[in-house]
Amino acid sequence: MxxxxxxxxxxxxxxxxxxxxxxxxxxxxxxxxxxxxxxxxxxxxxxxxxxxxxxxxxxxxxxxxxxxxxxxxxxxxxxxxxxxxxxxxxxxxxxxxxxxxxxxxxxxxxxxxxxxxxxxxxxxxxxxxHGRFFTINDSTSFDAVPGTAISFFTFDQSLKITSKGLEYPLDEVIFDSLWKASLNIVSESTVSLEFSHPAIVLIFEAE
Amino acid sequence: MxxxxxxxxxxxxxxxxxxxxxxxxxxxxxxxxxxxxxxxxxxxxxxxxxxxxxxxxxxxxxxxxxxxxxxxxxxxxxxxxxxxxxxxxxxxxxxxxxxxxxxxxxxxxxxxxxxxxxxxxxxxxxxxxHGRFFTINDSTSFDAVPGTAISFFTFDQSLKITSKGLEYPLDEVIFDSLWKASLNIVSESTVSLEFSHPAIVLIFEAE
Missing domain, CATH: 3.40.50.10240 (Thiamin pyrophosphokinase, catalytic domain)
Structure with a gap:
């Protein structure tokens, strides 16, 4: 299957x-x-x-x-x-x-x-x-198309993420509301995220 | 205005x-x-x-x-x-x-x-x-129509709510995911909610 x-x-x-x-x-x-x-x-x-x-x-x-x-x-x-x-x-x-x-x-x-x-x-x-939601659960990298609208959602308010490949780095984001890391833009062909600790993050890539 | x-x-x-x-x-x-x-x-x-x-x-x-x-x-x-x-x-x-x-x-x-x-x-x-979102920020009561589908959303994972007037009481709910208090049904003409502490709760009443 x-x-x-x-x-x-x-x-x-x-x-x-x-x-x-x-x-x-x-x-x-x-x-x-x-x-x-x-x-x-x-x-x-x-x-x-x-x-x-x-x-x-x-x-x-x-x-x-x-x-x-x-x-x-x-x-x-x-x-x-x-x-x-x-x-x-x-x-x-x-x-x-x-x-x-x-x-x-x-x-x-x-x-x-x-x-x-x-x-x-x-x-x-x-x-x-309108796009695709997928999840990651720890530091990772994934391929993306520069110019794509991308949003990140998590319910873990203590998570800190250091990012590369995004127009607006996530480094200062506190995830205390769902809009906080939404409506970003992919700026490089690889997006790299470094988590402070494992946590489920939902990613939405617009089509 | x-x-x-x-x-x-x-x-x-x-x-x-x-x-x-x-x-x-x-x-x-x-x-x-x-x-x-x-x-x-x-x-x-x-x-x-x-x-x-x-x-x-x-x-x-x-x-x-x-x-x-x-x-x-x-x-x-x-x-x-x-x-x-x-x-x-x-x-x-x-x-x-x-x-x-x-x-x-x-x-x-x-x-x-x-x-x-x-x-x-x-x-x-x-x-x-499909319905209406409104917010409350502490214990309160509001009129509702029995049979209406109703959902509750909050980002405060430590909140406890005691409820009256709902088919499925909220008393045991831990709000660690957005679906946890969704898809309830109003069972009386007044819904009463008692909060453990003030917190913003989004309520969705289906039309």
Whole structure:
């Protein structure tokens, strides 16, 4: 199993990049609210995960063989889909459709990505029509395209980051609010970050 | 001056509620990226705030008398608009169009709302096509409609809240991730929250 794609119930993917990821999935898991939208576009998931609250009963009957229903009220449908993906031992999981409708879902899903990064033994990223969220958990370097808008988010207020390759260095940033390290610009082809201690940082690269 | 409305450069308002707020503003300030969209819909702002990077030069000439340009690179266009609104001593400021496009802008703008709540001597809320964000800063009660989806967000990980009027009480929640107190449901017509100490909490009520 190489790349599992999870389709969540936010805005349906519409950019060239997101539609390509959807098409090229080795295995596609739809959250129940997203399954109807996918099927109506001719995109048939391999599995449908969730509590099935958001799926019409006729569709549930028609697709009963690929439905993996879970009534656990402590996890949302996205986490149910990630748990199912984990059982297939994937090389990578990419989440689509996790943003763009109700803003509390958007905030929740993005912050869950930080949690998946800690819990999953494979990389998990989230691609939207506007860019890509991925996570790092310690000092690292990564390739980037100069001129790209880039933002950094963390919930660790004690973290200090020394950066290279950014128009506005992160050296003075205290992460006590989500906007503090947002809307930066990549200035070199490699971005290097040196952390004061390990911590989950979400990175958003605009498309 | 009663209610000042600020139109940011996210998704242009389209719900009945947001369009009504836009129509009924006592004074409308557009961020520069939003001004062109508003004007093309026949909505003429009283002022246009920002660094004018996102406004065509012809429009800048045509509307030069209402443009309040600021080149301060330490604040974004939304904060420039809030600063301008503050100079008019409003009773209330409502921000529209602050979400729905690039997710780093959405995260940044929502977290800036927490900052405005601390700094502004008037209430500031943010209304989207999907609901409303407002802030509280200590124990309080507020009216709500039973059945409404409601979410709570804070960056204060030491905060404890005792709640009444919610389907899932907040009493055990540790706010170490943004999803921890999201996707609750109002169960009574009054929601009461008792804080362990003053802290800014963002509340999202779904429409």
């Amino acid at each position: 190489k790349r599992i794609v999870i389709l969540a119930d936010g805005t349906y993917p519409s950019s060239e990049r997101t539609l390509k990821i959807l098409r090229n999935a080795d295995l596609l898991i739809c959250c129940d609210g997203a399954a109807e939208k996918a099927i109506s576009r001719g995109v048939i998931p391999d599995f449908i995960a969730g509590d099935m609250d958001s799926m019409p009963i006729e569709l549930q009957r028609e697709y009963s063989d690929i439905i993996r229903k879970s009534d656990n009220q402590d996890t949302n449908d996205l986490t149910k889909a990630v748990d199912l993906a984990t059982s297939f031992n994937p090389a990578q999981v990419t989440i689509l459709g996790a943003t763009g409708r109700r803003e509390d879902h958007t905030l929740g899903n993005i912050s869950l990505l930080a949690e998946y990064a800690q819990e999953c033994p494979f990389p998990v990223d989230m691609v939207t029509d | 009663k209610r000042i409305v600020i139109l940011a450069d996210g998704t242009y308002p389209s719900s009945e509620r947001t369009l009504k707020i836009l129509r009924n503003a006592d004074l409308l300030i557009c961020c520069d990226g939003a001004a062109e969209k508003a004007i093309s819909r026949g909505v003429i702002p009283d002022f246009i705030a920002g660094d004018m990077d996102s406004m065509p030069i012809e429009l800048q000439r045509e509307y030069s008398d209402i443009i309040r340009k600021s080149d301060n690179q330490d604040t974004n266009d939304l904060t420039k608009a809030v600063d301008l609104a503050t100079s008019f001593n409003p009773a209330q400021v409502t921000i529209l169009g602050a979400t729905g496009r690039r997710e780093d802008h959405t995260l940044g703008n929502i977290s800036l709302l927490a900052e405005y709540a601390q700094e502004c001597p008037f209430p500031v809320d943010m209304v989207t096509d």
